[in-house]
Amino acid sequence: MKSLEELKALRDKMKSQTDNRAVAGTDETVIKVGMATCGIAAGARPVLTALLDEAEKRQLHNVSISQTGCIGLCRLEPIVEVFRDGQKYTYVLMTPEKARRMIVEHVVNGNPCQEYLIGEN
């Protein structure tokens, strides 16, 4: 059974490692997932989990993923907003599969998934 004692060991291990995140610099990508009643009911939680898991798997340290309230287009939820290179990309009607593909093609390789963006649907 996991205990808080193990957490102490983990903290000490982490503190001894040099933090690569500090070097990430200005090229940070910010991802926001709408997490109000409309988003949750439409399936925003699995989408957020998929984004976090994919970022963890690919060790993406210059990406910040967070949740936000109602974006105002409940009919197109789950909505994921990506802020990158001073531009905002709004992904609509997302699924965990689409979210994973978005991470690979847009966040990692820099090519937005046009067919998932608002305006294409």
Added chain:
Amino acid sequence: MRELALNILDIAENSLAAGAKLIGISLTADFDEDRMEIGITDDGCGMDKDTLARVTDPFTTSRTTRSVGMGLPLFKFSAESAGGRFHIESEKGKGTSVTAEYRISHIDRMPLGDFGGVVLQLVTMNQGVDFRVAVKVGKAEGVLDTREVREILGDVPLDAPEIRAFLRDYIQENLVSIYGGRL
């Protein structure tokens, strides 16, 4: 909403919007008496009597994007359609407390769903807010208190991948295993 866990997430989001610094989530089940209870308590801004009286009306909301708010009405409905009860208390400036009770065996009771995943999301995605999550079934009880976790971690953030992985296992072994797939 297909899972009670998603209702919990939704109500906790209300607490976050109310500026809460400490949110308590409790899940209590008694299989002998065939009842379970979900409670969400916060120390946020609370609401006045007038708002409280209207709060389970879907046409009452604090948001400005539109005039419909479904969170609390859906939660209330989930309890009342499963032989249970719903209760909300609030005091302006003090906080809000929401409780929903269910008959476990009722055919219309929604499954609890991914409660562990919801707890993980709440504790790792909200840096400035503390959570105390307690699961109790009979004599077995499990608690996750982020104040204790933060005290150990110091300046290491809860959303660091290594810590998130630890918390995922911790929640699974100390909270989810208590009711273990029976809800």
